[in-house]
Amino acid sequence: MPPVELRHLRYFVAVAELLNFTQAARRLRVAQPALSRQIRDLEAELSVPLLERGPRAAKLTEAGATFLEEARAILQRADEAVKLTRAVARGERGEIQVGYAPSLTTEVLPCALHSFHNTAPGVHVKLHDLSSEEMLRGVGAGRLHLGLMARPSERALSGLKFERLREYPICVALPPAHRLARGRQVAFKQIAEAPLVAYSRAEYPEYHAMLTKLFAGTGRTPRLVEEHDSAASLIAAVEIGRGLVIVPACLGMLAGGRLKLRPLHPPPPPIQLVAVFDPQRLTGAAVGFLAAARSAEDHRPGSNARPRSRSR
Amino acid sequence: MPPVELRHLRYFVAVAELLNFTQAARRLRVAQPALSRQIRDLEAELSVPLLERGPRAAKLTEAGATFLEEARAILQRADEAVKLTRAVARGERGEIQVGYAPSLTTEVLPCALHSFHNTAPGVHVKLHDLSSEEMLRGVGAGRLHLGLMARPSERALSGLKFERLREYPICVALPPAHRLARGRQVAFKQIAEAPLVAYSRAEYPEYHAMLTKLFAGTGRTPRLVEEHDSAASLIAAVEIGRGLVIVPACLGMLAGGRLKLRPLHPPPPPIQLVAVFDPQRLTGAAVGFLAAARSAEDHRPGSNARPRSRSR
C-alpha cells in the first residue's frame, strides 16, 4: 500500500477548500481525473471517506474536517521547515558558539554583537568566557565556531586558521597621579624595575609568555608583586598604588578614567586580537559574525580612534 | 522542479540517523542508488547541502541538523494526523453537540455520559440546554448531532429520525402530606378541578400541548394557578402547597423525597423520551452516544426499575 505523501495533502486541501474537484484541479494545474484518483487513493490509504461527493458540490465528512486541519498544519510546517533550513544555510538563522577572552574583546565584542544582530537578527550568539587553550580545544573539537583571543602560536593552532581583527600596542597602566603618566609614552627602562601587578599565571599563561618575551634580552626579570584573576581587580590594584601593569591598549575601555595608559617606548610588537576557527566547519552564520567583528567600528570616542588632525 | 514529498523526509531521516547511505537503504528496503538520488534531489530542491559525504561516514551539515529536527517533527505529525482521522471516523475522537431537555433527561443523561465516556473517552460531548423547537432546528441545520427530548409530532420532524429511549408514565406530583399521596395512584377526576402549577407556556409549549390532550374529551379545562420556568421552582411551588403538577415520572429524580409521585389512574399514553437525529449526518461518535443512551442502566435504586417480585 503506497504511503501518504504531501501531494495527497496538497490535493486534498485544495478540494476541501473549494469543495469542487474540477475547480480544485484547475487551481492545482492538473486534470480532474488525476485529482479524483489521488483523493480516492488517500481515502483508501486511510480507509476513511473524507468527502461526500454530491452532484452539486462536495462536502467534508467529520473525519475529513479534522484531516483538513491536520493537513493544513503539516503543509505549513513543511513549508516553514524548508524556509528555515534555507535560512540556516544562508547564515540567517541558527546559533553560533563563540569563545572570547573578556578583557581583550571589550572593544570589539559589543560592536560586533550589535552589528551582527542587525545583519542576522535570527542568529543566536552564545558567548563563552574561556581561556585560550579552552577556546583552541573547543574550536578544534567543533564545540565552538569561533574563538576571539590573542594570536596563538602556530603549533597551538594545529590545523585551525585565524583572522586578525585588531592590534593593540602594549601599554603601561598607571594611576592618573603617577609621575610617569605625565608623558605621552613610557620608556621600557623606566618600568623595568618597578613593581608590577599581573594576571594570574594559572589562568593567563599566555600573558606571562608575553611578559617573558618583553623582558627577554634586557637582562632583567619582571618584578611581580601580585597576581589577579580578572581585569577588574587588576585595575583596582593599580589604582590604589600596588604597582603598575603592562596591558594591551584595549584595557583602556575597561579602566575608563581610573587609569592612564601610556604606550611603551621602544614599542614592542603589539598584541594581536584574532578570531580562530576551523575552516572545515565554518558555517554561514559564523562567517557573518566574523565579518561583523572585522568591520565593527568603535562608536565610542577616543578609544582606538586615530587622533583627529588638529584644526590648523 | 518536483516538490518535496514525505518520502524525501523519510529517506533523509534514515540517512541522518545512521549517517550511512548503505545501511539506511537497507533499513528502508530500497537500493542504495535510489536513496542517494532521492537525497540528492532533496538537496537540489532546497538548494542546500544537508550531508557531507565522506568515505568513512556521512556527516550532517548545520542546515542538515536543523532540517533533521523539522523532518522528524513533520513525519510524526503526519503519522498522528492519520491516526487521529481514523479515530474520528471510528467515533473514538472528536466532539458531538447534544441538545437536551433538562428535566426529562435527568435520569438518562448522567448514565449515558458516564457509559459513553467509558467506551469513547476521546470524544468531547457538548451539551446544550434547549427547547424542543430549538433542538429540532439545530439537528436539522447540522448544528446538533442529537437532540434528547419528548417525542415530537411527525410533521415537526420534517425528515429527521428519532429513536425511543425511555417511556415515563404521567404522574401527579404532590406534597408528601397531601391526602392523595396516600394511595398508590390518583384518579384523573380527583385532580381535574384541583389547582395546578405548570411549566410556563412560553418556554414549554409542548407541555401545554400534553395538558390539553390530557383534558380533551373530559369536558374540563385545567385550572392553572401558576407557571414556572424550571423544574426546580415547580417542585418548590408544589412543596409549599400552591397546587399540584402533572409531570412525567422521571421528575422523581429531581424532586427526591420532597414530593410524592403517583401515576394517573386511567393511565394516559406515557411521555416518550427520544433522541432525534439526522440520519444523513449521523457520525460515528453520535452513534456511540446513542448506543450509550439507549443501553444506559439506571444505577440508582427504585426510580425506573421494575419492582422486584415479592419474595413468596
Place this chain on the structure above:
DNA sequence: GCGGCATTATGCCGGAAAAGCATCACGGCG
C-alpha cells in the same frame, strides 16, 4: 605503494504510478 575494503555516485533499464485525454454516468434544472 598498492591492493582490498568500505563508502557514495553514475548509467541504464524496467515497471509502477501519476497525469492527460476522451468518455461515461448521474443528478438538477430549465
Place this chain on the structure above:
DNA sequence: CGCCGTGATGCTTTTCCGGCATAATGCCGC
C-alpha cells in the same frame, strides 16, 4: 427531455522511482 455541471472510468502517455551493474573515491593495512 435535453442540457448543463458534477465526479468517475478506461486507456494512453509521461514521468519518475527503484533496481542492477559498475564506476569513482578515500582509507587502511600489509
